[in-house]
Amino acid sequence: MKKNFLLFLTFVSVSVINAQTIEEKIAEKACECLQKSSKITEDVFRDCLTKPMSELILTDKDPKVRESINTVEGIKTMILKIQGVVSKKCPDLVPELMANKEDVFYSESKNKNAQNSYVIAKDFMQKSDYKTAIESFQLALKEDPNFVLALDDMAVSYRQLKDYDNAIKYYKKSLEIYPEGNFALMNIGVVYTLKSDFKTAISYYEKLIQYHPDNAEGYFGVGKNCIMLNEDEKALDNIFIAHIIYTNEKSEYVKDSEQLLGALYQKMKSENKEDVFKKIAAKNNVKIE
Known part of the structure; x- marks a missing residue:
């Protein structure tokens, strides 16, 4: 049984390497489309994704590829996958608002007191002193209630203490902001x-x-x-x-x-x-x- 199990895994590993070929092809066309646009808005970005998607999928020789967009859910899933590939292939052509959100929200606080308390809290986290870390995160959040990194790490600290309800509370606060x-x-x-x-x-x-x-x-x-x-x-x-x-x-x-x-x-x-x-x-x- 062990021999057959390993054989099965080998087939899976070898077979999946080219599984996203169609997404790669569409992403290349999408990047070409974006390069021709003088101003890339979110609408232009979506158009450049969907037009080559329809063209390439409908002309693909593999019927399974064509079947993948036979439902609304299938279309949505395909668009999301292609968007992820495009973001890697031509990141400079992704609309600014979409590209910079992570940099904006996962950044240091502009409030010096909040940032100082956050740094101190992270030191306590590294020492596994999560209760003291929480006290410092609370000071940071008192100064900057929208400090996403502090909210996330506060949640992590509660999770380490197995206080799951408070962990959820702070993850939700983070998600309200971002x-x-x-x-x-x-x-x-x-x-x-x-x-x-x-x-x-x-x-x-x-x-x-x-x-x-x-x-x-x-x-x-x-x-x-x-x-x-x-x-x-x-x-x-x-x-x-x-x-x-x-x-x-x-x-x-x-x-x-x-x-x-x-x-x-x-x-x-x-x-x-x-x-x-x-x-x-x-x-x-x-x-x-």
Whole structure:
């Protein structure tokens, strides 16, 4: 059994490397379109994404590629994936408001007292003195209530103390200021998982996917929580996507996605659902032999 399990993982790893070829092609066309625009607004950006998407997908020889945009959800998912690739291929052509949000919100406080208290709090965090760190973060936030980094790290400190309710409280405060914040979205999902509130965890991971479609952690988080809810097919879909991204990025986390894929394969095989597993694999351009 161990030999077959390793063989399965090898096929997955080898097969997924070219799985995003269509996204790469569309992203190249989108970048060419953006280069021709004198002023890149968010509307122009979206147009340059969607026009080559329709052209290339509808003329692709692989029917599975064409089928991927047969639903509204499929179209939305494809646009989000392409947006993530474009942001890497031609970051200078991404609209300024979209490109700079992370730099703006994940920056030092302009209030010197708030920033000084934050630095002191981080020192306490490094020493694992989370209670004292929280006191310093509170001083920072008293001076600058919209200090996202302090809100996020306050939440981390509460999480380390296993005070999950307060951790959630501060992640939510962070997300009120910066709804796209990948750190808060990812970690509030983790906290809800620790509280065994798997459905709420999934909702935050899905928001992470919406705002950051190239971040594997969103798909992986959805997959893990779906397993806990026995929603194996949805779990499999998301873990395949996470595995593809991890593989393409040569991430060390590819081992984690391999483990989950292997566990799901064995579970579904024992339930006589091996064909369902292979069907979902094929949908994600992964060949199982």
